[in-house]
Each structure stands twice: as structure tokens, then as C-alpha cells.
Amino acid sequence: MSEGLRLRMEFRGPELPLVRALLEEASLRARLPASARGAFLQAAVEIATDAATRGADPQVVELRVEEGELLCEVGYGGAVPPPDRAEGHGAELAESLIAGIGAPARIDVRDTPHGTTVTLSAPLPAPLSAPSPGPVPALSPGPVRTPPATAPPAR
Numbered sequence: 001m002s003e004g005l006r007l008r009m010e011f012r013g014p015e016l017p018l019v020r021a022l023l024e025e026a027s028l029r030a031r032l033p034a035s036a037r038g039a040f041l042q043a044a045v046e047i048a049t050d051a052a053t054r055g056a057d058p059q060v061v062e063l064r065v066e067e068g069e070l071l072c073e074v075g076y077g078g079a080v081p082p083p084d085r086a087e088g089h090g091a092e093l094a095e096s097l098i099a100g101i102g103a104p105a106r107i108d109v110r111d112t113p114h115g116t117t118v119t120l121s122a123p124l125p126a127p128l129s130a131p132s133p134g135p136v137p138a139l140s141p142g143p144v145r146t147p148p149a150t151a152p153p154a155r
Contacts, residue, residue, distance in 0.1 A: 006030055007063040013052035019061055020045050023072065026063045030070050031124055036101045040122045043094035043107070044072045047118045050090035051076035055115060069104075069121045077115035094120065 006026040011019050023044050027037055044061070051059040055076025062073045091109065098107045104123040109116065 003065045003067070005062065005064045007061070009062075010058040010060050011048070011052070012057050012059070016045065016048060016052060019048050023061070023063060027070060030063070030065050032070050032122060033125060036105065036122050039097040039101050040070070040072070040105070040120065043097040043120055044074070046090040046094045046097070047072075047074045047120065051116075051118075053090075054078050065124065068124055068126070070124055072120045073117060074119075075112070075115060075117045091118070094118075098122075 006029065007022055009019065009022060020041065024037075024041055027041060032040060048059065048061055051074050055078040057077075059074065059076040062071075062075075064071050064073075095107050098105045098120055101122055104121075106121050108119045108121075
């Protein structure tokens with residue numbers, strides 16, 4: 001699987017179903033295992049929903065492959081709410097979903113000069129290696145036997 005950008009989209013709240021569909025298609029094409037795909041997608045949608053609810057329009061979602069990982073980055077204008085002021089359960093749910101994928105998966109939240117960026121990551125399987133072009137086994141030149149034809153009984 002080649003590395004690089006798979007999806008980049010600016011979105012607003014009404015476009016969340018499209019964001020989910022495009023993330024699902026891109027993660028499938030990136031070969032994210034089915035065992036991790038559902039949790040990864042739901043976590044990404046939770047973060048995107050939080051972004052659409054709290055952030056200034058438009059929000060941005062990017063999906064890319066880097067160094068054997070699938071990364072989903074959601075950026076939006078606005079700061080992470082302080083710990084004593086929860087404004088939704090999206091981040092908590094996303095953390096729980098990512099933790100369920102396993103140790104290599106992770107979530108990173110950081111403030112930037114332009115707002116907040118949340119990055120989800122999950123490992124991708126190693127690329128399939130091409131089989132070595134070894135010798136092709138020869139077909140046996142022996143006779144082909146077919147059962148004798150039988151005529152139906154006379155009436």
C-alpha cells in the first residue's frame with residue numbers, strides 16, 4: 001500500500017453522513033482490517049461530530065497512510081474544552097473505541113494556533129509480498145480416463 005493522502009474534506013454538520021461514507025471507503029481501500037474498521041470509523045465520526053458541534057465552520061478531516069498506520073485527523077476552530085466542562089461524550093467515546101482496537105492504536109488531541117486537531121491512528125497489515133516466480137509444475141502427460149457411457153434401459 002503506497003503512503004500518502006487518501007481523503008481531505010472540509011465539512012459542516014449536515015455533511016457528517018457523507019464524511020462517514022467517505023472515511024469508510026478510504027479506510028477499506030487502505031486495507032484497515034475489518035476487526036478494527038468499525039471502531040476506528042465510529043471514533044472518527046464521534047470526533048467529527050464534536051467538531052461540527054463545537055467548532056467554527058468549516059471543519060477539516062484528512063485520512064492518510066504513513067509508516068504502516070492509517071491516520072485520521074480532524075481539525076476545527078475552537079479550543080479543547082477544559083476538563084471540568086464536558087461538552088459532549090465524543091472524545092471519551094472515541095478514546096474508548098480506539099483503546100478497544102489494541103495497543104498500537106492511539107488518539108492524540110492538541111491545540112494549535114488555528115483551533116484543535118484530533119488524530120486517530122491504527123496499524124495497517126504488512127503489505128502482501130508477491131510470490132516468487134519459481135518453476136511451474138508440469139502437468140502429468142498420463143491418459144485422461146472417462147467413465148464409459150451407458151445407454152438408458154430399453155422400454
